[in-house]
Amino acid sequence: MPVTLIRNAELIVAWDASEKRHAYMPDADLAFEDGVIRFVGRGYDGPADTEIDGAGLMVMPGLVNIHSHPSSEPMNKGLLDEIGSTGLYNSSLYEFMPIFRADSEAVPDCVRVALSELLLSGVTTLADLSVAHPGWLDLLAEAGMRVCIAPMFRSARWFTKNGHVVEYEWDEKAGVKAMDEAFTLIQRAEQHPSGRLFGMACPAQIDTCSPELLRDSRAEARARGISWQIHAAQSVVEFHEITRRHGFTPIQWLHEMGLLDEKAIIGHGIFLDDHPSTPWHTDSDLGILAETGTTVAHCPTVFARRGITLKDFGRYRRGGVNLGIGTDTYPHNMLDELRLVAYLARTQAGNPRTMSTTDVFDAATVGGARALGRDDIGRLSPGCRADIVLVDAAHPRMQPRHDPVRSLIYAAGDRAVKDVYVDGEKVVGDGKVLTIDFEQAAAHLAEAQKRVVGNAPNHDWAHRPVDRIAAPTFKWL
Template sequence: MQGRTLLSARWVIGHRKGRHVVYENGVVVIEETEVLHVGAGFEGEVARRIDYGEAVISPGFIDLDALSDLDTTILGFDNGPAWKKGRVWPESYIARGPYEMYDPEELAFQKRHAFAQLIRNGITTALPIASLFYRAWGETVAEFEASAKAAEDLGLRVYLGPAYRTGGQVTDEAGNIRAAFDEPRGLAGLEQAVEFARGIDGTANGRIRAMFAPDRIETCTERLLRRTAEIASEMGAPVRQHCSQSPVEVRLVREQHGCAPIEWLNRIGALRPNWLLPHGTQATEAEFDLIAEGKATLVHCPLVAARHGGMLKSFPRARASGINIGLGTDTHPADMILNMQIGMMTARLAEGIQAIRSEDMFDAATLGGARALNRADLGRLAPGAKADIAVIDLSRTLQTPDPVQTLMTSASGRDVRDVFIDGRQVMSDGIIPDVDAVEDAARAQAQFDGLIAKYPDRTAGHPPVSQIFTPSYERVAP
């Protein structure tokens, strides 16, 4: 009884008999790290009561592809093609030797800053993702040790593992993109990731778990992926493998292996239930069937795909084939509500308005992520589940008669008010303890500006920044 907290609001999204349910004027009772009770009322004694009024108390979102750096994909929003704009390493950059464009302190700050952004958007469980374009090769154990400390301090539930690869995309000055490999370097990165995984798994009272993050499928050799599959299965850890996300990737995989990306994963025995596969926008129906047969998870990242003219074709079709679908943010802002909204729109563009309803996308952001991680205690508010909760303020928006439909039509990540993870209140009224949002935003911008200044080094032909990123309108000097 001591320490129980009762939360109440106009809307509570609970869970029973395998499905989310909605309680109007409902309550959630937290005891230590778990949900004790969800329903219309509670007769027991509590130590603290918080009434949120016109709000929805929701299970925290699960982000299977959670942005953990300063997102460089936004630089390509109006600037392409990618090979001309520093998104593919030129041969001249390879010749001089790729280098780290951020120092260790900057990388550590970025993880902490990104984790705070996830919490602000109601994301309570995250599998971090960062670009390797500005790295010397892969991510380092040192930065992930720092990220583990940041996650523990902030209270975020995370699955951590440094990204590694055996190759990378390279372009000549005519835009001919190929893959260049260094398998020994990649295998060494895997072994470092294994050592990190075995040391980190289950720390922070179980909030920090291990994951494996081989990078894009066209930059990974068979030996790397087979070894990853074996170790991850042995540890019961998830593996995230980016695939079926671009025409260039599909071409390179066909050149390397004579088949499509998902077909290759299946052929080498890597398409397993613990594999999480962003993004699937280039996948065929046959590949969807293989994902379903392998019981892998498709990680849908609607916002980043739509920004670059792509979409999943389609969410309803993939779901109908039996695929478990989770969601990822993968870009700035880390707004899961916005991703659900874009996911709804693109699914209806692909299949029609009757093909998907709001609860289907909400399930992906909660239950789909929990299934991907084999965690029946996440993604739902029910007795015995982890007390991972997002409180979303609806007092300043036009509400429909249903809270989930209101989230899809009128809300955003900025409406997240309070967040609880493992029963701990990690954000209150938009404030995260020991985080100065204004100061951190300025620090992040300064680091991002410094990275942009280095873009000519890794851009084909090495043009100045002003030619890489063209302005929307003419800049007029004062």
């Protein structure tokens, strides 16, 4: 197979196997062949069919995003930026998000817009938590990204009739049927000719799934050796609902059922028993997460919009919890998300030392890889997949670059991402997505949003016009 060599890169964020951590390696080479990294170091003297001049480039591992909703979230741009239900502890889950769902015609464009933004911000592996939709697998394969599909299933739907009480409509048979279909789809993903798709079990939310559905899905995931993710401890409403039903916090209840381990992922995991908004008579949730090896998928942007956040990333990390990062909402910009992780952690802790850039970069690479059960992504080391990001270290936004990864996360962001490779195939070149027509998808999505906005009052419990739900920034003349 042809060998591609990046010769004499200004800097490689290489994996130091002896120390089990990332390390800066200046003036170094990286070679890959057949989608696999063959060499990372200095003085490569092997064959090279294609040679890339590494001058002015920082080479880093592709980022691993463990929680995202590409099929729906891009539709919400400009609508959900500032609203949360006053009667439901400022969450937007129950009253507002359901009324702006993308219609079937818009879903492919939602996906293409989200994946384009993710690729441009250096994401090479994504966990896609979506309701199954036609053509899903081929659409993901088209993008050239490595994707863990997580078809969501549940026993009940939530709704509100008044904006301050959440109700549940149960259909447990439908939940079982959807779970069976999800596992069939996961098998199809693993057999997809692209070779870049794999799967994860995903009962949608802790409060919408019966105990039987949770136990059965966990057992099947364990039998298949795949990860299992659930939204839990994500709202005050949900916390109170689970304590009312079971007498345990969401984390404790999952633990009581034996569902937590090193391949379990809690989507969000904000409202623990010691959170100021949900004080409980115990103080054990953080310890349970750490002792079981459970991962928390931290997605700060969507909650920061409502004045909600984890308390705090550094505390979880010091407590021994494995953390991964996700872009739950728009913009699907992983580098922006990493910046917000750091800033919110420090403000919540009142301490700039609560966490480091090393911590957040680890969460976005090896932490996410661990959650997905992969040791061949999230690091640049011989034998790992050739998922590589080339950053323009000479970009004006990167200057000065005393510490290049800090310059990337806190200053330059996605503007400095030059090229991205997945499995050794270039999917971003010179800051442009090569596999998706991003501009066309964005234009189609803009038209689709007009349809969704026009129909939104029909889905709202109070039939309010959209300008009353999401008031415009300025009056339209």
